[in-house]
Each structure stands twice: as C-alpha cells, then as structure tokens.
Amino acid sequence: MEFETVIGLEVHVELNTNTKIFCSCKTSFGDPPNTHVCPVCTGQPGSLPVLNERAVDMAVKAALALHCQINQDCKFDRKNYFYPDLPKGYQISQFDQPIGEHGYLEIDVHGDRKRIGITRLHLEEDAGKSQHAADGSHTLVDYNRTGVPLIEIVSEPDIRTPEEARLYLEGIREMMHYCDVSDCRMEEGSLRCDANISLRPVGQQEFGLKTELKNINSFRFVQKGLEYEEQRQREILAVGGEVVQETRRFDDVSQTTLTMRSKEEAHDYRYFPEPDLVGLHIDDAWLARVRATLPELPMEKRDRYIRQYQLPAYDAGVLTSDLAIGEYFEAVVAAGADAKSASNWVMGDLLGYLNGRSEGIAATPVAAVELAELIAFIAADRVSIKQGKDVFKVMCETGKDAKTVIREAGMEQISDMSTLLPLVDAVLASNPKSVQDFLGGKEKALGALVGQLMKATQGQANPGVVNQLLRDRLNALKAVE
Amino acid sequence: MGKPYTVKQMLVSMASGDTQPSDWTQHSLGIIENTDDKIGAFLQVNGEQALQRAHQLDDQAAHWRASLSTTGATTQGLFGIPYALKDNMCTKGMGTTAASQILANYIPPYSATVAEKLTQANGVMLGKTNLDEFAMGSSTEHSAFQKTHNPYNLNRVPGGSSGGSAAAVAAGMVPFALGSDTGGSIRQPAAFCGVVGLKPTYGRVSRFGLIAFASSLDQIGPLTQTVEDAALVLQYISGPDPLDSTSAPTVTEDFTRLLTGEVKGLRIGIVRDISAVGMDPQVMTAVDKAVAVLAGAGAQVVDVALPHSAYAVASYYLVAPAEASSNLARYDGVRYGRRVEGETLLDMYERTRSEGFGMEVKRRIMIGTYALSSGYYDAYYKRAQQMRTLIRQDFDEAFQKCDVIAMPTTPSPAFAFEEKSANPLQLYLDDIFTVPANLAGLPGINVPCGMSNEGLPMGLQLLGKAFDESTLLQVAHGYEQLRGFTMPSPHGLEG
Structure with missing residues (x-):
C-alpha cells in the first residue's frame, strides 16, 4: 500500500523586545542565572502582569507578514500546570482568541510554489530553564528567560514531506528576520519547533494516528527526525501495525526518535481568561501603524527580482533569503552595476568571503558602491574578471576601494x-x-x-x-x- | 475604656499643635499592649520601627502645620496617623504571611502600592493584622496562626476575612486599618465589630502587592470608626496604578466633598426579593429603621429588584475558587515560602501543599480546580461568569431608579467560635448580601445601625454605582449623623 505523509508544525519564536512581556526586566540572552528577574517574573505573591505593547506590535507584524487575520479584540488566558520553571504555576497565553488566525506561508519546493496554511498565531510568555544535576540529586532553575515574549505559530497539516517541513521552518525564520521581530537562533532556543506527523493510505481523507516530535534543535534535524519518523511509521503500517499516539524526541546522537511520554499523561490545562489583564483591543490606528512597518515580503521580492532584474530563480532566492542581502544587492545595482553581474559578485565572492568568516552581510568590508565601482572597471575592460577577483580580495582585507587597489597594484589593463x-x-x-x-x-x-x-x-x-x-x-x- | 479617637480627631489635634505623631503612635501601641493579648488582632506589631518613623514625623510637624495654614486645609495627608495592614498586603522587608503556614517565613522584596501610598501620605504603619488564610473565610478562624476575638464579645468571632483589621479598629488600637474584600471580607467583619468598612469599586484601589485570592473580585478598602475617616483614607489609597492593569483610569476627586449630612432628595433603593436562610429579624428591623431614618430626612425610598441575586452565592463560589485555584498554584515550595522535601518533584509539591495549606484553602482549591476542568468549564465557570453579567445588569437597571441600595450586611450578628465551622455551606450562604457587589464590581459600605439583644453590633449595608463612592459616602455619612445613637464602646474588654 502507498502512504501519504501528513505533517503540521508548531513553532515558538522569541520576540526580540528589549524587555519582558509583563515586566520591565531585560530579555538579554546568556547572562548569569537569575540576574534579570523581579517580583513579577518570579511570581512573588501579590505581583501583577502589565502588558508590554512592543510585544503586541511584533506579534501583529509577524501575523500580518504571515497573511493572518488580526483579532483586534482578543484576550489572554491562563494555562495552568505545575513545573519549577513556571513561577506562577500558570503560563499567560492566548487560548480561544489568538492575535492572528487563518494565514499562510508560501514555500518553493523544487521550483513549485506551495502554500502552507497557518491555523493561528498567538502571544504568550516563555518559561525559565531547568538544569538537572547529572546524578539526579537536584535541579537548578534560571528565571532570566521567564516572561520573554513568545509567539506560537501553528500550521495546518498541509506539509507532505520532511523536506517541505524544513523549507517551511526556514521560511518562518526568513519571515521573522524580514519583520525584525526575532533572531530565530535555534541553538539559543529563540526558535523552537514541535512537529506532528502521521501517515495515511493515499486517497484516504481521515488522518492516521500521529506522533509529536519534540526537542528538535536544528533545521537539519527537523528534516532528519521527520524522515526517520516517516520511515518508522511506514514500517509499522506496512505490516498492518498501529502507530502509538505519543510524544517522541529526536536524539541527535543516534539520529533516531525515542518515546518521551504517551498520550495518557496528557495535561488538562484548565484554561480560563486571565483576570489580572484587561482585554486587548488593537484599534485601527494601532493596526495601521504596525502595517506601515511591514517590509516587502520575501516571496514578493523574489518574484520582483526575477521580473525586474531578469535574474534566474536561484539567484532571486539567495538574494532575498535575507533582508540585508537584498538591500545590498539593490544598492549595487542602483550604483550602476548590471544586475546579473551584481548578483554573481554578491552570491559568489562577497557571501563566500563572509561565510568563511561566519559573518553576515552587515559585516561586509566592501560597501555596495565600492563593489559597483569594481564591476564598472571590469565592464569597461579596465581589469579582467580574474584580476577583479584578486582586487576584491584585497578590498576585503584592506578596506581600500577598487580604484586604489588597482592603481597600487599597477593592475589596470592598458586598452588605450x-x-x-x-x-x-x-x-x-x-x-x-x-x-x-x-x-x-x-x-x-x-x-x-x-x-x-x-x-x-x-x-x-x-x-x-x-x-x-x-x-x-x-x-x-x-x-x- | 473611652471612645476611640478617629483619624479626623487625631489630625485636628496635631494641626493645633496639641499633640504630635509620636503621641498617637505611643497611644496606639499602648492600647495594643494592653488589649491585644485578649483580642489577637495583630500577627505582627512593629513598634520600634513605628516609633522611629513617628519621631521623624515629629520633626516635620511644624512644617506640616505651616503648610496647613497656608492652604487652609485641616487634614493634609494622613500625617502621623497610626494604622495597620491586613497581612495579605506585601510590605518590603517585613514578613507577610496571608495567615498561612506556606508563607510563614516569607519576606516580600517589594511593597504593595497601598503601603507605598500610605507611606507617602505620612501614615505610621504599626503592624499586620490577622485574617482567614489567604482571605478565605468569614470568621478569621481559618488563620493558621491565631484566633481573633470580637471586641464586643470575646466568645464571638470578629467576622472575616479582615477580622484582625476590624477588631483592631473596634478596640481602638488603630484609627484605621486596611482590609481586602473579595465577597464581603471588609463589610462583614465591620458589621460584626461595629465599625465602618468600605469596599471601593473594583479598579478604584490598586491590587498590586495584595496577595491574590480571586483577582476579578478582590478590592482593598479601609475599616474606620467613621464614614468621614473612610472617605479620608480612600482619598490616599485610591487612583490608577501603572503596575495594576485592572486599576481604573480615574481622576482625583475629593471623597469628603459631599459629606454634608444632607440626604434630601437622594433615592434609596430597597430590595424585597433578596432574603437569607436564618435571617435574624433583629437585623431586618434595624435595617428597616435605618432606611426610615433616611426617609425621615427627606430621602426618597424606592423599590428595586435584583432578581438574579438568588444565584449570587452559587456564582461566587465557582468564580472565586476557580481563580484562587490558579492564584495559589505559585505556592509550590520552589522559590520562596515553606518547602517540605520529597523523594520526587511531585512528592515535594504534594507534601509542601498538603502541609502548607489549611483545610478551607484546600477545599476551595479543589472546588476551583474542578470547576475549571475540561468538560466542566462550560457548566460551571462559564455559566457563573454569565450569571455575573446578569447580576451586573440587575444593578444597572436598579440604579436607573435609585442612587444607593440599602440592605443588611449580614443575616445575623457575630456568631460564636466553631458555631458554623462544621457546616461550610451554611457559612457560604451567609454571604448573600455581600457577594453581589463583588460580582458586579460595585462599591459597598457597612455602617453600624444598632446593637442586638445580645449586645452585638448590627450593620446597614449601602451599595453604590460604580465609581460613585462620593454619593455612597454621602448617604452613609448622612445616616451616621442622623441615626440618633452612638455606638457603645466594645464591652468585651470590660471587667
């Protein structure tokens, strides 16, 4: 029998506000434990939350970028459960009125554009971090992360392959970068992903029994974990077995998935409206203010690059994968360079140089106008392409402009x-x-x-x-x- | 024992230069010293610190008097006035227990907004008063630490949950104390102890630093000897607070401005369809008489209906425990307060909470957890919230026809210790007159309206429109001036 894979992702994204969602503690990552805490975020008796409106701005911006409808009247709810890293014994979240609903994200899968539905996007607070002693004797808790604003983005079960899942997750990261609402570092936990996966016979409408995959800590492992899980379920179903509905985790050492907990241990979170906060009303002016900050979104920009600059889809994809790369590229073109040459230089020499140093486009030692100048030298046959590459290297290392490097090296071609x-x-x-x-x-x-x-x-x-x-x-x- | 001094009397005396702050702090500490071993109002008295503060204020007294003479005011601030806080309001560096074992050693790292405001008003905090654990109860018998006795009869409860604050004011230990009112916890002990107790409109006073019982119902207010004192204290504790999202964006007003003694033309609503099981006819008679006094002074008495008040207690005992079950989840032994070690995390949680919480608190956590459970939420919590809306609408309609509503505060005067502890449900039903104001978020006040045959105070309750404390205080004050008797001193301490 042939099976179809059905995947849905739940993605948590930490918003990069300066302060926490319900108090004025800093959100900075990596500081000594319990140095960014106060009565509110440690759940002291009598303390009360006050909503950080910057977190609402960012959540709305992300929701708009993902084409969600915005619930202009929504509220917060309490999700009740006991855990040491949850100081109040409940997480302030949104239950039945998420800030955004009914959105989508488009991904390019082998040249075809596919739309993945987004069920909801809601705002909530992060929990702290527990560190368990290796011998099990004790646990230490760091509350610095407690109260950092999070958005949870839940996809529709529209994803059909583990590769699509990775592309979707990369698309979410790209979108968050574009909106400047999160740095989305999986290794620092500012982007976290849980995946639901099930298989069903091709042609069947109902979903099969699913497993939930947690603790995925890299983009690569999203695909790997799901590929393993897909194969595991296929083998079970092929011999007429039944998939056990449970939560599993991806173990990056063995590259397999392992049982974490079965469904019977599922919580009753006893959601109810948070009485310490008033309803959240995002009026038209507020919404318009946030909408005005939205940049051109990656897919629109990709299409425009292909149309306006006659670039191959591959080039357009690379150049729009990061807002700053696109800006740089367009600045090079604006300074007079031919688009395809600009694309080749940015994708090849510039990103190659920066990647080699694990740096982003912001760290470029060659300004866009300087690169355009170098390209002009080549276009005018004043230096060869091969010489141009040498010149570029020197520009990177010395910070000198093309003209200076060419003159100092006596490199300029004699065409006169x-x-x-x-x-x-x-x-x-x-x-x-x-x-x-x-x-x-x-x-x-x-x-x-x-x-x-x-x-x-x-x-x-x-x-x-x-x-x-x-x-x-x-x-x-x-x-x- | 003489008639206790009021806030106003102390201010006037200090304004004239006859007395200074340390005189009143010493006076208060003296009464506490002499009587509190019999009453048990205080969980903690901080006499040394209070005296130190009072002496600082002595040095500023001349300056304060000068500022009065330039402004023409007689009562600027609560200068040098001794007071007490119910021990569910956080005080930085000073133990705050909510009368629970689980917080027996808890020292807050911050102060409640009301404590900060009273400090700014130059009041002198003497100590923290007893309450039912986490403010859950109406007799203060559920304190994990001690009983508080009614100053009018030491064999009777002072009411609750602000029983310590009510008893301290009744016995003259302090001219005012703050309490908190979730379902009557200021008004009911005020009625039992023969003092004035004001529950302001929800949102009038910041809850920041008040250890939460039921967040959508809790409100802080004053217990005082007189209505005028209640208005004075409200002046200095109310106002919007950026730290409490549910505090209302009100503008400053003078709550004493309508205290003229005049009630002519004001409309007093009376409710014929609200009744309690075990209603003491003496109380009903006293309340009817109080309404007649107001009518005699020109107030107009009108009938109003609160048809859904029959469901108020049932709704209250779903909403309040539901919120409490969540609010009290933080007492888990992890970060502060009492911890009882266990083999596993779950074991630690269970032991900590089993030993840390008393019976009544556990009962309410269980009721609330159940009411919020999957499959029961719609039937219980949600319907209770819907009923709240109907009750609020009843009041909206009633206040079309009247300015304040009059009814008893409690069905009967103070009961004896343990008299009602065997039947919690009966005790819950006694809240019939007080919980509607909390469910609707309205202001309410208890004013003593007579003594029962057994020599116990009885209380008139007046309810007002949201954020119209001024009119409510006007009627309460008018009645107080017109009632034609003075409350006898607490005789429980005599002989």
Whole structure:
C-alpha cells in the first residue's frame, strides 16, 4: 500500500523586545542565572502582569507578514500546570482568541510554489530553564528567560514531506528576520519547533494516528527526525501495525526518535481568561501603524527580482533569503552595476568571503558602491574578471576601494590604443621571424606576438585589444606584400 | 475604656499643635499592649520601627502645620496617623504571611502600592493584622496562626476575612486599618465589630502587592470608626496604578466633598426579593429603621429588584475558587515560602501543599480546580461568569431608579467560635448580601445601625454605582449623623 505523509508544525519564536512581556526586566540572552528577574517574573505573591505593547506590535507584524487575520479584540488566558520553571504555576497565553488566525506561508519546493496554511498565531510568555544535576540529586532553575515574549505559530497539516517541513521552518525564520521581530537562533532556543506527523493510505481523507516530535534543535534535524519518523511509521503500517499516539524526541546522537511520554499523561490545562489583564483591543490606528512597518515580503521580492532584474530563480532566492542581502544587492545595482553581474559578485565572492568568516552581510568590508565601482572597471575592460577577483580580495582585507587597489597594484589593463600602438610596432619590429611565420599562414605565430606584448606591459595590456591591434597591423602588411 | 479617637480627631489635634505623631503612635501601641493579648488582632506589631518613623514625623510637624495654614486645609495627608495592614498586603522587608503556614517565613522584596501610598501620605504603619488564610473565610478562624476575638464579645468571632483589621479598629488600637474584600471580607467583619468598612469599586484601589485570592473580585478598602475617616483614607489609597492593569483610569476627586449630612432628595433603593436562610429579624428591623431614618430626612425610598441575586452565592463560589485555584498554584515550595522535601518533584509539591495549606484553602482549591476542568468549564465557570453579567445588569437597571441600595450586611450578628465551622455551606450562604457587589464590581459600605439583644453590633449595608463612592459616602455619612445613637464602646474588654 502507498502512504501519504501528513505533517503540521508548531513553532515558538522569541520576540526580540528589549524587555519582558509583563515586566520591565531585560530579555538579554546568556547572562548569569537569575540576574534579570523581579517580583513579577518570579511570581512573588501579590505581583501583577502589565502588558508590554512592543510585544503586541511584533506579534501583529509577524501575523500580518504571515497573511493572518488580526483579532483586534482578543484576550489572554491562563494555562495552568505545575513545573519549577513556571513561577506562577500558570503560563499567560492566548487560548480561544489568538492575535492572528487563518494565514499562510508560501514555500518553493523544487521550483513549485506551495502554500502552507497557518491555523493561528498567538502571544504568550516563555518559561525559565531547568538544569538537572547529572546524578539526579537536584535541579537548578534560571528565571532570566521567564516572561520573554513568545509567539506560537501553528500550521495546518498541509506539509507532505520532511523536506517541505524544513523549507517551511526556514521560511518562518526568513519571515521573522524580514519583520525584525526575532533572531530565530535555534541553538539559543529563540526558535523552537514541535512537529506532528502521521501517515495515511493515499486517497484516504481521515488522518492516521500521529506522533509529536519534540526537542528538535536544528533545521537539519527537523528534516532528519521527520524522515526517520516517516520511515518508522511506514514500517509499522506496512505490516498492518498501529502507530502509538505519543510524544517522541529526536536524539541527535543516534539520529533516531525515542518515546518521551504517551498520550495518557496528557495535561488538562484548565484554561480560563486571565483576570489580572484587561482585554486587548488593537484599534485601527494601532493596526495601521504596525502595517506601515511591514517590509516587502520575501516571496514578493523574489518574484520582483526575477521580473525586474531578469535574474534566474536561484539567484532571486539567495538574494532575498535575507533582508540585508537584498538591500545590498539593490544598492549595487542602483550604483550602476548590471544586475546579473551584481548578483554573481554578491552570491559568489562577497557571501563566500563572509561565510568563511561566519559573518553576515552587515559585516561586509566592501560597501555596495565600492563593489559597483569594481564591476564598472571590469565592464569597461579596465581589469579582467580574474584580476577583479584578486582586487576584491584585497578590498576585503584592506578596506581600500577598487580604484586604489588597482592603481597600487599597477593592475589596470592598458586598452588605450595610443599607448598600445607604438608597443605593437616595437614588438613587430623585434620579432621578424614570428611576423614572417604569420604572414606565411601560421596563425599560431600571433600568440607568440601577443605574449611578447603582454611581457612588455607586465601583463597589463588588454589581451583582446592587443590581439585586434596585432591582427590589424599584420593584415595590413599582408596586403602590402 | 473611652471612645476611640478617629483619624479626623487625631489630625485636628496635631494641626493645633496639641499633640504630635509620636503621641498617637505611643497611644496606639499602648492600647495594643494592653488589649491585644485578649483580642489577637495583630500577627505582627512593629513598634520600634513605628516609633522611629513617628519621631521623624515629629520633626516635620511644624512644617506640616505651616503648610496647613497656608492652604487652609485641616487634614493634609494622613500625617502621623497610626494604622495597620491586613497581612495579605506585601510590605518590603517585613514578613507577610496571608495567615498561612506556606508563607510563614516569607519576606516580600517589594511593597504593595497601598503601603507605598500610605507611606507617602505620612501614615505610621504599626503592624499586620490577622485574617482567614489567604482571605478565605468569614470568621478569621481559618488563620493558621491565631484566633481573633470580637471586641464586643470575646466568645464571638470578629467576622472575616479582615477580622484582625476590624477588631483592631473596634478596640481602638488603630484609627484605621486596611482590609481586602473579595465577597464581603471588609463589610462583614465591620458589621460584626461595629465599625465602618468600605469596599471601593473594583479598579478604584490598586491590587498590586495584595496577595491574590480571586483577582476579578478582590478590592482593598479601609475599616474606620467613621464614614468621614473612610472617605479620608480612600482619598490616599485610591487612583490608577501603572503596575495594576485592572486599576481604573480615574481622576482625583475629593471623597469628603459631599459629606454634608444632607440626604434630601437622594433615592434609596430597597430590595424585597433578596432574603437569607436564618435571617435574624433583629437585623431586618434595624435595617428597616435605618432606611426610615433616611426617609425621615427627606430621602426618597424606592423599590428595586435584583432578581438574579438568588444565584449570587452559587456564582461566587465557582468564580472565586476557580481563580484562587490558579492564584495559589505559585505556592509550590520552589522559590520562596515553606518547602517540605520529597523523594520526587511531585512528592515535594504534594507534601509542601498538603502541609502548607489549611483545610478551607484546600477545599476551595479543589472546588476551583474542578470547576475549571475540561468538560466542566462550560457548566460551571462559564455559566457563573454569565450569571455575573446578569447580576451586573440587575444593578444597572436598579440604579436607573435609585442612587444607593440599602440592605443588611449580614443575616445575623457575630456568631460564636466553631458555631458554623462544621457546616461550610451554611457559612457560604451567609454571604448573600455581600457577594453581589463583588460580582458586579460595585462599591459597598457597612455602617453600624444598632446593637442586638445580645449586645452585638448590627450593620446597614449601602451599595453604590460604580465609581460613585462620593454619593455612597454621602448617604452613609448622612445616616451616621442622623441615626440618633452612638455606638457603645466594645464591652468585651470590660471587667
């Protein structure tokens, strides 16, 4: 029997506000434990939450970017459960009125564009971090992360392959970067992903029994874990078995998934409206204010690059994968460079150089106008492409502009005829043998003459121009004979 | 024992230069010293710190008097006035227990907004008063630490949950104390102890730093000797608070401005369709008489209906425990308060909470957890919230026809210790007159309206429109001036 895979993702994204969602503690990551805490975020008796409106701005922005409908009147609810990293014994979240609903994200799968539905996007507070002693004797809790604003983005079960799941997750990250609402670092936990996966016979409407995959800590493992789980379920179903509905975790050492807990241990969270907060009303002016901050979204930009700059889809994809890369590329074009050349330089030499140093486009040592200038040198045949690459390296290392580097290296090609003609005549005069050979029909002799001229100019002569000048002179001699 | 001094009397005396702050703090500490071993109102008295503060204020007294003479005011601030806080209001660096074992050693790292405001008003905090554990109860018998006795009869309860605050004011230990009222916890002990108790409109006073019982119902208010004192204290504890999202964006007003003694033309609503099981006819008679006094002074008495008040107690005992079950989840032994170690995390939680909480608190956590459970939420919590809306609408309609509503505060005067502890449901039903105001978020006040045959105070309750404490205080004050008797001093301490 053939099976179809059905996957849905729940993604948690930490918003990059300066302060926490319900108090004024800082949200910075990596500081000593329990240094960003106060009575509110440690759940002291009598403390009360006050909503950080910047978190609402960011959640709305993310929801708009994901094409969600915004619930302008919504509320917060308490999700009740006991755990040491949850100071109040409940998490303030949104239950039946999420800030955004009915959205979608588009992904490109092998050249085809696919729309993945987004069921809901809601705002909530993060919990702290527990550190369990290896011998099980004790647990330490760090409350720095408690109260950091999170959005939870729940997809429709529209994803059909583990690869699509990875592309979707990468798409979410790209979107959050575009909106500047999160740095989405999976390894720091600012983007977290849980996946639901089930298989069903092709053609069947009802979903099969699903498992939930938790603790996935890299984009690669999302795909790997789901591929493993897909195969595991397929093997069970192939022999007529039944998948156990449970929560599993991906173990990156064994590259397999393992049981975490079965469904019977599922919680009753006893959701009810948070009485310490008033209803959240996002009026039209507020919504418009946030909407005005939305950038051009990645897919729109991708399409525009293909249309406006006649770039291949691959180039458009790379250049729009990051807001800053796109901005840089467009600045290079705006400074006069040809779009395809600009794309080649940005994708190849520039990103290659930055990737090698694990740095982003923001760290570029070559400003867009400087790259455009280098491209102009090449376009004008003043340096060769090969020389241009050397020049670029030096620009990166020294911070000097193209003109300076070329001049200092004496690299500029000599294409000027008034400079080259006397040299051509000199070479012809001092190499009568080669001249005779050429006139005698030996085409190859031309190469030797070009070589002589290049030697005479220490390689700076423009080979194309030199070639043409020599040929013109020799043909003239031929005609005389 | 003489008639206790009021806030106003102390201010006037200090304004004239006859007394200074430390005199009153010493006076209060003296009464506490002499009587509180019999009453048990205080869980903690911080005499040394209070005296130190009072002496600081002595040094500023001349300056304060000068500022009065330039403004023409007689009562700027609560300068040098000794007071007490119910021990569910956080005080930085000073133990705050909510009368629970689970917080027996808890020292808050911050102060409640009301405590900050009273400090700014130059009041002198003497200590923290007893209550039913986490404010759950109406007799203060559920305190994990001690009983508080009714100053009018030491064999009777002071009411609750603000029983310590009510008893402290009744016995003259402090001229005012703050209490909190979730379902009557200011008004009911005020009635039992023969003092004035005001529950302001929900949102009038910041809840920041009040250890939560039921967040959508809790409200802090004053217990005082007189209505005028209640208005004075409200002046200094109310107002919007950026730290409490549910505090209302009100503008400053002078709550004493309508205290003229005049009630002519005001409409007093009376409710004929609200009744309690075990209603003491003496109380009903006293309340009828009080309404007659107001009518005699020109107030107009009109009939109003509160048809859904029959469901108020049932709704209250779903909403309040539901919120409490969640509010009290933080007492888990992890970060502060009492911890009882266990083999596993779950074991630690169970032991901590089993030993840390008393019976009544556990009962309410269980009721609330059940009411919020999957499959029961719609039938219980949600319907109770819907009933709240209907009750609020009843009041909206009633207040079309009247300015304040009059009814008893309690069905009967103070009961004896353990008299009602065997039947919690009966005790819950006694809240019939007080819970509607909490469910609807309205202000309510208890004013003593007579003494029962057994020599116990009885209370008139007046309810007002949301954020119209001024009119409510006007009627309460008018009645107080017109009632034609003075409350006898607490005789429980005599002989």
